[in-house]
């Protein structure tokens with residue numbers, strides 16, 4: 207015990223000494239308190255020097271010293287309409303003055319209208335009727351979806367999911383998330399997934415086109431059903447041991463990997479032939495990130511269940527949910543009490559979401575996001591020509607990627623990306639006589655991808671600024 211405490215004290219005093227060397231005095235004090243009182247269990251301490259921000263507006267964050275940071279990840283794509291968006295904030299303020307709290311066993315107008323809006327969007331997009339169940343965070347909505355598909359398939363707790371896929375960190379969600387790192391210390395609670403290769407063309411076998419590789423991945427998956435001895439299918443009963451396949455239309459945490467057009471169409475045919483449900487996780491890519499309300503609309507398949515969160519409320523008040531086909535969620539099969547959380551469908555969240563969804567349509571993101579995305583991607587392609595370390599760039603709408611590699615343009619260089627993120631947070635890049643920092647997110651199977659999710663409201667001038675700052679950053683980290 208004394209040893210453990212000794213090590214702990216030693217570590218904290220190490221942290222404090224490091225902090226004193228790097229921060230101003232107010233910041234120093236806050237960081238010291240954080241080091242003492244906050245758990246290190248979340249992702250703050252992935253960074254060697256955790257960063258404190260004080261203010262936000264539009265595409266920018268401001269630190270305690272008032273330095274300006276252009277945010278190119280926008281709270282992992284939760285703040286699509288920009289920080290401190292006035293209309294969204296006003297919706298929150300109005301709801302605070304009207305009905306700020308209400309137990310979720312009662313109804314309020316905003317919940318009903320929001321559910322209607324989501325259902326109508328899915329009916330328009332896919333021609334399907336269904337219902338919505340709200341919850342608070344993305345992972346909790348994933349948990350609800352797990353209940354739903356297990357219920358619809360006789361309690362089966364096995365799922366398919368993708369290598370590189372991410373669905374959250376609660377027990378059920380991390381069971382279907384590809385990283386064993388998130389499960390290693392906790393054991394299993396029920397759900398398990400078999401992880402299947404995603405058509406990550408840049409790292410796929412050489413000599414295949416993107417479409418050929420997509421087709422190849424589906425063929426490899428279909429092999430599992432060829433014989434009962436491949437482990438997933440009982441041909442006599444005509445039943446799979448698996449309830450559903452969880453997919454992200456574009457992998458988020460996996461590094462904004464965009465599959466070929468033919469992939470999901472072919473995959474869905476295999477699933478339908480074997481009674482396996484398709485659960486589309488739109489938590490990160492939904493709400494026009496890719497230029498369509500639902501990213502899966504790019505791929506001509508219809509979901510059985512669709513899960514959403516993050517940008518639904520522009521990150522202002524947590525709210526998430528699932529939509530499912532009527533057959534899976536009607537009151538007979540999913541009766542009262544099937545799920546519940548004190549804060550699901552909370553009035554502040556639903557009021558904000560209603561306003562945010564109205565704005566997404568008014569702003570015509572379906573037109574502006576593909577155009578801005580194409581412009582941003584052109585800038586990234588130019589950077590790729592100028593810097594050998596940029597192995598791959600790609601994008602769909604404003605979901606963009608830059609994969610950072612060694613000088614061979616292929617070997618993943620995680621250390622370089624870590625250095626970039628740290629340098630970007632120093633806030634001393636320069637453009638037109640002003641100083642800026644950059645807020646970047648890292649993703650990818652090898653943690654070597656800068657995943658770019660700028661505000662959908664970003665201006666063309668801000669895209670130019672982003673490219674100029676990235677150019678400087680790439681030059682700076684390769685000079686060392």
Ligand SMILES: Cc1ncc(COP(=O)(O)O)c(C=O)c1O
Nearest residue numbers: 343344345372373374458489490
């Ligand atoms: C695709 C996807 N699914 C699920 C989640 C989990 O959502 P939350 O972090 O709100 O629990 C995330 C979060 O990043 C995500 O990107």
